[in-house]
Amino acid sequence: MTFYYQTRSWNSQPQISEETINLWKHLSEKKNWRITQLPNGFYQTEYQDPTDDTWNDVTRRETMEGAEQAIDGSVEHYAKKVEFLKGPKVVKTFK
Secondary structure, eight states: OOOOOOOOOOOGSOOOOOHHHHHHHHSSSSHHHHHEEEEEEEEEEEOOOOSSSSSEEEEEESSSSHHHHHHHHHHHHHHHHHHHHHHHOOOOOOO
């Protein structure tokens, strides 16, 4: 019986495309987002596409505050993704 295994290190992870990285950077800036009110009274969060001037819907919320919190959460999420692209960082050392 033969066993096969594969190891991975930080450098062997799949590389993220430049297009995806640029999108994450774009989405990590709140100025690229907006809130629109729908005919049913709900609020929709949208981001502007970086390649053209179209707006893409993301979520719907019952209140304006809920929609803005959703945008803040998305901005924070993508900012973390951009930060993690720099690779592992030391968070604690021991003596």
